[in-house]
Amino acid sequence: MQTHIWRCFGAFCCGIFWLRISMDRISDSDSEDAGSIPAGATKNRVSVRVRARFFLRSHSHPHTLTPLSVIINQPVMFDFEKLDVYKKAKLFNSSLREFIKNARLDSSTRDQLRRASFSVVLNLAEGSGRFTHPDRRNFYIVARSSIFECIAILDVLKDESIIDENMFQGFYNQADELSRILFAMIKNLR
Numbered sequence: 001m002q003t004h005i006w007r008c009f010g011a012f013c014c015g016i017f018w019l020r021i022s023m024d025r026i027s028d029s030d031s032e033d034a035g036s037i038p039a040g041a042t043k044n045r046v047s048v049r050v051r052a053r054f055f056l057r058s059h060s061h062p063h064t065l066t067p068l069s070v071i072i073n074q075p076v077m078f079d080f081e082k083l084d085v086y087k088k089a090k091l092f093n094s095s096l097r098e099f100i101k102n103a104r105l106d107s108s109t110r111d112q113l114r115r116a117s118f119s120v121v122l123n124l125a126e127g128s129g130r131f132t133h134p135d136r137r138n139f140y141i142v143a144r145s146s147i148f149e150c151i152a153i154l155d156v157l158k159d160e161s162i163i164d165e166n167m168f169q170g171f172y173n174q175a176d177e178l179s180r181i182l183f184a185m186i187k188n189l190r
Contacts, residue, residue, distance in 0.1 A: 080128035085181045089124055089143070092174045093117045096150065099171075103162060113153045119146040120178065137189040144182040147175045 080086045096117040100110050120143045127139025154171050157163045 078125070078128070080125040083124065083128065085178060085185065086121070086124045086128075088174070088178055088181070089120045092147075092150075092171075092178060093121050095174070096171065099163070099167070103157075105157070105162065109153065109157070113150060116146045116149040116153065119143070120150070133189045137186055140182050140186050140189070144179055144186065147179050147182070151175050 096113060100114055103110075105113070123139045123143035123146065127136045127143065130136040130139060151172060154163060154168055158165065158168045
């Protein structure tokens with residue numbers, strides 16, 4: 001037999017702490033070690049398990065309680081993951097990686113283009129974690145410079161007829177959009 005008791009343990013500024021006590025009455029016949037009970041000992045024993053729950057009260061709906069477990073299970077997003085420029089930089093990086101896989105490039109050009117496109121994404125992420133504006137600005141400047149490096153490599157590849165004009169223009173448009181967004185971000189951090 002199992003009994004559940006929920007008791008309000010206390011209220012805090014942002015939520016309510018509930019305590020659940022589960023009591024299981026286990027008889028001798030249910031126990032694996034029934035033969036090891038000394039003579040004269042009680043025939044029944046009580047197992048007590050305690051489980052705590054914390055509910056957060058919503059500021060917009062104070063009458064609604066949300067279990068903390070629901071909040072904890074939400075995916076955590078870093079600040080840079082919320083940036084549109086970061087998402088666009090990831091798309092730019094993945095499209096360049098796809099191009100690198102299929103194109104016949106020498107190893108140094110392949111490596112340089114791969115590292116430059118990846119540098120855009122990484123510098124955006126690292127810069128968003130900096131606390132001071134000048135420090136953050138420096139990482140965004142490096143990310144923007146890496147975009148210029150990617151376009152310079154692609155321009156040389158276009159001149160060597162390794163990449164056609166349409167594909168180059170697609171990469172160029174993506175890079176131009178990223179560069180403009182980063183320029184605005186850099187300008188705002190002065």
